[in-house]
Amino acid sequence: MVRLCLCRGDAMSEGFGGTVPAALISAPGSGQGKSLMTAALARLHRQAGRRVRVFKFGPDYLDPMVLEVASGAPVYQLQPWMTGEDECRWRLAKAAQEADLILVEGAMGLFDGTPSSADLAVLAGIPALPVIDAWGMAQTFGAIALGLAQYRPDLQVSEVIANRVASQRHGDLLREGMPAGLALLGAVPRHDAMTLPERHLGLVQAGELQDLDARLDEAASVLREAGLDRLPQPVTFSAPAPARPPRRLEGVRIGVARDAAFAFLYPANLDLLAEMGAERIFFSPLHDNVLPEVDALWLPGGYPELHADTLAANPSMLRAVRDHHHNGKPILAECGGLMSCMDTLVDKDGQAQAGFGLLPGQARLTPKLQGLGMQALCINGEELRGHTFHHAVLDTPCEASWWSEKQSGSAGEPVYMQGTLLASFFHGYFPAAPQLVADIFSGTFFSSFQQGA
Numbered sequence: 001m002v003r004l005c006l007c008r009g010d011a012m013s014e015g016f017g018g019t020v021p022a023a024l025i026s027a028p029g030s031g032q033g034k035s036l037m038t039a040a041l042a043r044l045h046r047q048a049g050r051r052v053r054v055f056k057f058g059p060d061y062l063d064p065m066v067l068e069v070a071s072g073a074p075v076y077q078l079q080p081w082m083t084g085e086d087e088c089r090w091r092l093a094k095a096a097q098e099a100d101l102i103l104v105e106g107a108m109g110l111f112d113g114t115p116s117s118a119d120l121a122v123l124a125g126i127p128a129l130p131v132i133d134a135w136g137m138a139q140t141f142g143a144i145a146l147g148l149a150q151y152r153p154d155l156q157v158s159e160v161i162a163n164r165v166a167s168q169r170h171g172d173l174l175r176e177g178m179p180a181g182l183a184l185l186g187a188v189p190r191h192d193a194m195t196l197p198e199r200h201l202g203l204v205q206a207g208e209l210q211d212l213d214a215r216l217d218e219a220a221s222v223l224r225e226a227g228l229d230r231l232p233q234p235v236t237f238s239a240p241a242p243a244r245p246p247r248r249l250e251g252v253r254i255g256v257a258r259d260a261a262f263a264f265l266y267p268a269n270l271d272l273l274a275e276m277g278a279e280r281i282f283f284s285p286l287h288d289n290v291l292p293e294v295d296a297l298w299l300p301g302g303y304p305e306l307h308a309d310t311l312a313a314n315p316s317m318l319r320a321v322r323d324h325h326h327n328g329k330p331i332l333a334e335c336g337g338l339m340s341c342m343d344t345l346v347d348k349d350g351q352a353q354a355g356f357g358l359l360p361g362q363a364r365l366t367p368k369l370q371g372l373g374m375q376a377l378c379i380n381g382e383e384l385r386g387h388t389f390h391h392a393v394l395d396t397p398c399e400a401s402w403w404s405e406k407q408s409g410s411a412g413e414p415v416y417m418q419g420t421l422l423a424s425f426f427h428g429y430f431p432a433a434p435q436l437v438a439d440i441f442s443g444t445f446f447s448s449f450q451q452g453a
Contacts, residue, residue: 017238018096021231023129024057024121026106028144033163034131035063036194038105039070040219044229046072047220050100055091057117058082058107059374059387059427061264061301065205066196067105070216074267078104078124080115081374081407082385082429083268085123090239092124101231102126110148114407118155126235127156129185134162134170139177146179159185161228166190186228193218205263205303245431248438250277255294259284261311262336264301269430276438285340286310291320296330296441299337301427305365305392308347311340312354321356325421330443331358333423335390338416339363341423342394358421361396371425375404375412380448382436386428388413420446 025038042052052071055078056064064075078088095102106117110128121128130148134141141162149157162184165171171187178184188194193215196204209215223229254273258265262285273280281292286307291297304311311318325331333341338359344352346364355363371388378384379402388404400414404426415424422440430437439445 015238015240016090016093016097019234019236020096020099020102021233022102022126022235023232024104024106024117024126025131026110026117026128027131028148029109032131032133033194035105036196036219037131037161037163038103039066039216040223041228042067042071042103043216044220044223045101051098052101053095053099055104057104057120062205063105069212076267078120080120080123088120088123090242093237093239096237111151118152122154127158127233129159129161129232130157131161131163133164134174135164138173141174142177142179145182149182159183161185162187164190186226188222188226191222193222245272245276245434247277249273249441252296252442253279253281253294254441255292255297256280256282257285257299258282259286261286261304261307262300262302266429272430272434276434278441285317286314289316291324297324299331299333299340301335301337304336304340304345306348308345308353318354318356325358325419328420330441330446331421332440333421334427335425338423338425339392341421359396359398359416359418359423361394363392363394365391366393371413374407375426377404377415377426377428379436382433384428384433384436386426388425388427390425
């Protein structure tokens, strides 16, 4: 592993670089088992004494929680459109200096989306390692593997993993049916350890699984017995260090809601707030009776609908958040945070519970997915990129102040501004627009509109 210095004109800029085994774990589509396969591989190599760094392609909060427990290190997002190509490169290059293995979990199918997991693999020079559900297949497995390997000539695919294999004989048939130039890294049997419980937004949060470590240890043993303890091929990464953001939040105290109801937090978002000088103070709207002394609040997404009764039974916290808003202090509410800001929130049992009461109306779940995909919020010449993913709708008389925009160019999610509250189902990736983020939490964003009025 090496440390690089990269010249830019007369200036010397420190950069990152190193050579380390790496693989992007993908699949032909969702539901093939790649999430737990990635987590089990991370735990397997961590048990062997290796330093493992795992990344998640695209927007996701739930898988990274499990991957962090499995690897013992924070999990950052890599998505060339949302995070930017340069950030993808330098995060990987920085990890290469610190790790003995880099794993990236893909999203959906290998070639799905714009950009796709394959696009990231080509951008970073990482070989793809597809996980293919072998249930109900024998020799056809090899045809699927061949199609994944040859669909893009600029993508490296030399091995695949068979998942949910029925028997030793089944694994032998899969191996015998592999085409020339492709190898079967391992045949993973059907096993209870290779599954995790799910709910309407994906995996159950890692913090709610009391036996998660034991599950991961057992899954790692399954992979070890299947011969998946071999390291992937080495990859060389290099990239210049990013420019430091201006410290526009120096001395600003930001209260960050974090508990079972408010847990959808990108590590990069938290890092940026600190790098801009903010003091982040975590609190639990469910369990704390008072707000910490803060200048601004961030109510991130999560599962408030599963804990609405607990939130409603904490009137002192509801009152404290309302007082914060009435005192003209900034609040950013994302998705679940938006839902909790309504007058009422319908809980998991269909009962209407009291919310913070910052927006009139009700938030309720629907069986059908209401929003999914990459979006951007453009305000004051700044473009905050991010995504949306929710099963909820609002019944409110409020009119949107802005709309996020889908990658296709059509309208995405409504964005509401009520005094010093900015709320939407849209989840922002803060490093995409540091100035806008700083303006929101410092309050200058809201004061500029008040002065204009």
